[in-house]
Amino acid sequence: MNPLRVGFTYDAKADYPLAPGDAPDKYAEFDSEQTLSEIVNSLKSGGHTVDRIGHVKSLLKRLVAGERWDIVFNIAEGLHGRNRESQVPAILELFDIPFVGSDALAMGITLDKAVAKMAVRHHGLATPDFVEVLNESDLNNFRLKYPVIVKPSEEGTSKGLSHDSIARTFEQAKEQALKIVRQYNQPALVEEFITGQEFTVAVIGNGAGAVALEPVQISIMGNVDLKDEFYTHARVENNDIKYLCPAPAGKKLLDEIRELARGTYIAVGCRDFGRIDIRVDEAGRPYFLECNALPNLGLIDVFPLVAKAEGTTYEALLCRILDHARKRYGV
Numbered sequence: 001m002n003p004l005r006v007g008f009t010y011d012a013k014a015d016y017p018l019a020p021g022d023a024p025d026k027y028a029e030f031d032s033e034q035t036l037s038e039i040v041n042s043l044k045s046g047g048h049t050v051d052r053i054g055h056v057k058s059l060l061k062r063l064v065a066g067e068r069w070d071i072v073f074n075i076a077e078g079l080h081g082r083n084r085e086s087q088v089p090a091i092l093e094l095f096d097i098p099f100v101g102s103d104a105l106a107m108g109i110t111l112d113k114a115v116a117k118m119a120v121r122h123h124g125l126a127t128p129d130f131v132e133v134l135n136e137s138d139l140n141n142f143r144l145k146y147p148v149i150v151k152p153s154e155e156g157t158s159k160g161l162s163h164d165s166i167a168r169t170f171e172q173a174k175e176q177a178l179k180i181v182r183q184y185n186q187p188a189l190v191e192e193f194i195t196g197q198e199f200t201v202a203v204i205g206n207g208a209g210a211v212a213l214e215p216v217q218i219s220i221m222g223n224v225d226l227k228d229e230f231y232t233h234a235r236v237e238n239n240d241i242k243y244l245c246p247a248p249a250g251k252k253l254l255d256e257i258r259e260l261a262r263g264t265y266i267a268v269g270c271r272d273f274g275r276i277d278i279r280v281d282e283a284g285r286p287y288f289l290e291c292n293a294l295p296n297l298g299l300i301d302v303f304p305l306v307a308k309a310e311g312t313t314y315e316a317l318l319c320r321i322l323d324h325a326r327k328r329y330g331v
């Protein structure tokens with residue numbers, strides 16, 4: 001295929017210095033310079049030229065000045081609220097510019113965990129029972145089985161998750177949910193906690209051609225039977241978490257996990273690439289937790305491990321993602 005002139009939209013940590021009083025994790029989702037150059041170099045290895053555009057406001061300025069690209073590789077997280085990831089895709093659609101990754105609607109569906117779970121359930125796929133809580137009255141008729149986990153409905157990067165997030169009584173669940181609502185100014189998702197194993201699965205491609213790649217299994221402090229342990233920022237900082245790929249779990253379970261990942265990716269309308277988080281209960285049943293339509297594509301995350309397990313390279317995998325998008329548009 002011909003080399004392309006690829007625009008690259010992203011939010012770089014360096015573009016957003018923290019102001020006094022900001023939470024230290026305010027911009028945790030944004031990408032490091034290291035990750036950005038790894039992506040640029042990968043796309044260049046496919047023969048493409050890459051033009052770094054940056055965040056949504058730089059994109060707007062350049063579009064208004066008349067600049068255009070063959071395609072835009074978008075990993076911009078955006079700013080403010082649950083439509084933040086939709087900003088760049090909506091603008092690119094307005095200007096009729098082909099882009100890599102999910103459109104504005106799929107970004108919105110997946111960023112709002114409750115909406116994503118409703119879409120998944122509508123397709124008959126398994127996800128833990130939940131309630132979305134904005135006011136205390138949302139907890140009337142509470143019927144979830146304990147323990148439950150309480151998390152912000154519209155955040156990522158484990159924001160709002162700590163050992164207080166698991167609740168074993170109604171009072172604990174209520175207290176934690178109202179705390180999350182106050183702190184993050186958004187609904188809290190109260191969800192049945194799945195005790196057992198955890199996986200994250202990269203999916204690439206589109207529609208019937210979507211493929212779930214080798215699942216990655218999470219180990220915490222050397223165990224894959226996680227029991228009540230779960231993924232938090234503190235666990236990552238302490239190096240307690242390891243990604244295992246190929247995953248040590250049995251083939252039958254891994255096949256079921258891949259099928260669920262692929263089904264949920266299609267259910268929420270992802271395009272080109274995404275990453276699905278799945279927990280497996282003690283009876284071996286997999287459940288969808290959330291879909292990341294903008295997973296971290298850097299070498300520090302799971303994509304290089306997945307590439308290796310798939311018998312390819314990290315650089316080639318990123319070029320494959322770009323190729324899925326150009327096939328959609330025929331560029």
Ligand SMILES: Nc1ncnc2c1ncn2[C@@H]1O[C@H](COP(=O)(O)OP(=O)(O)OP(=O)(O)O)[C@@H](O)[C@H]1O
Pocket residue numbers: 128149151155156157158159161191192193194195198229230231232277279289290292
């Ligand atoms: N229902 C659940 N049962 C068990 N563990 C859960 C559940 N929901 C969340 N977790 C744990 O909390 C972690 C973070 O939750 P989730 O993936 O929903 O949030 P996130 O902050 O968007 O994640 P990411 O860091 O992938 O962006 C999961 O990886 C898992 O370890």
Ligand SMILES: [Mg+2]
Pocket residue numbers: 277290
């Ligand atoms: Mg997650």
